[in-house]
Amino acid sequence: MRRLFLGILCLLISIFIHSSLKWELKTWITSPLPRPESALILSGEFAPLMSDFFLVKAAVFYGNAINKAPKKTLWFAKVLYLASYLDPYYFEPYWIAGVILPWEGRVKGAKVILNRGLKYLPHNWELPFYLGFISFYFEHNNSKAAHYFFQASKLPKAPSYLSLLATRLAVKGNETPVAIAFLQTQLKNVKDQGLKKRLKKRLHALEAIYFLERALNKYKRIYGNLPLRLEDLVNKHIIAKIPSDPYGGKFYLTKTGRVWSTSNLH
């Protein structure tokens, strides 16, 4: 009886200590990552399962938007690379790398992951499509973007508008509407509510920018030059008011005549 009592007491002590330990989701998610090669060897035949595990980590990280510091976004890029390295035929890590990474300032990382994906999933039109979008929107390299869009348009199940888009790009850059179309396409494929919410937020911000860009074009047509500030659009009654930035920033006109926000859309 005394032994049973001592046993229960020890168990209660350990439960009490465990409950008082601070377990932080933040530390669990962004814990140091192994080298891809070591992870592959250690997981052996269970590498695809480990790839799933690291993708769950990436999803939890992004869903919680824990930290936007450059070090954390580097971790995010690394965990996606690791997931794609452990199971190179798994589409999802490439998809997140294509749709989310560049917006987090990790254009180079996204390109590395996607280029690796081209080798393993050569019949998937979405990978060259993402690479094309990155070249176009983030690197302003229209000829390269057109090349990727053409490559994607030739693959099975590719939407018919891709070849048209490629031709249009080869002629003239029209960044914001293309980015809006890109996000709208992605929204149709997303089921996860957290991710959907974040993509929608970005879409609203881009729609506001596009609205201001059209107003600027109208101003230029009437007055022959661009205004000095966005507020001039309201003063000259071209628009009723400047739309608000869903990220909490304020839209302004850059020296190059581009509409951008103080929030950097983060």
Place this chain on the structure above:
Amino acid sequence: MRQITAIAKITFKEGIRERVFLGVLIFSALAFLSSGFIADLSIGNTLKVTQDIGLSGLSLLGLFIAIFLSTNLIAKDLDKKTIYLVVSKPIARWQYIWGKFWGLCILTSFALAIGFIVFLVSLFYFWKTAKLVQIPHIAWDKYLIAFVFLNLKMFFLIAIAVFFSSFCSSSLIAFFFSFMLYFIGSNLQNVKMILSSKVGEEISPVLKTIFNFAYYFLPNLSILDLKQAAVHNLPLKGITLILTSIYSLSYIGALLFLASFIFSKRELN
């Protein structure tokens, strides 16, 4: 042949009676049935995660029986001196080795078949009830091929375990050696890939030569792993599958003949 069948039968019955066997079977069945719910943690194609959990669980189940139970059952015969009853009968020692091997193979295949059926039923349920934007195509035929090769891989592991048990004095040592060979065998392809990549340029040529020797000499279990091919519906070449089967069967034969030879020279005291 009759003697081998008799020993195989006894081994099978002995294995079935092990409580651990039942425990592992129940545990893996639970894992398969809950795989769909675990997969919901992921994003995108969650059905892929269900398939990975199921196939990895099946591999673990086979691995446990093939290595742990094999080394344990042979060691038990030696420890409890039940082997004297066998060798005192008109049964040659090589027949004992082959009988043990076949008994363990039937036992593993039996457990894997139960696990596979539970896994397929649960996968079919999660596939039909999946709420995904695009329901992925499931290559059932490739699942069947992957299952056949999983069995072959387990036979390979049993042969390795029997080989080490034929001369190791303790089951723990035999288990350790078998597991190490399994670990190396599962990674031969991975190491080869890493060595041929940029990382491999930093590795010394001596190490590379040792690896090249090991690559052809040690059992390559990774070529029998068709899990990824089944999950991602990757193309499989008939000729490669046939050659892989022949390679495995001849390697298993080599291990068993060697085990028979060593065991016949072993002193049982």
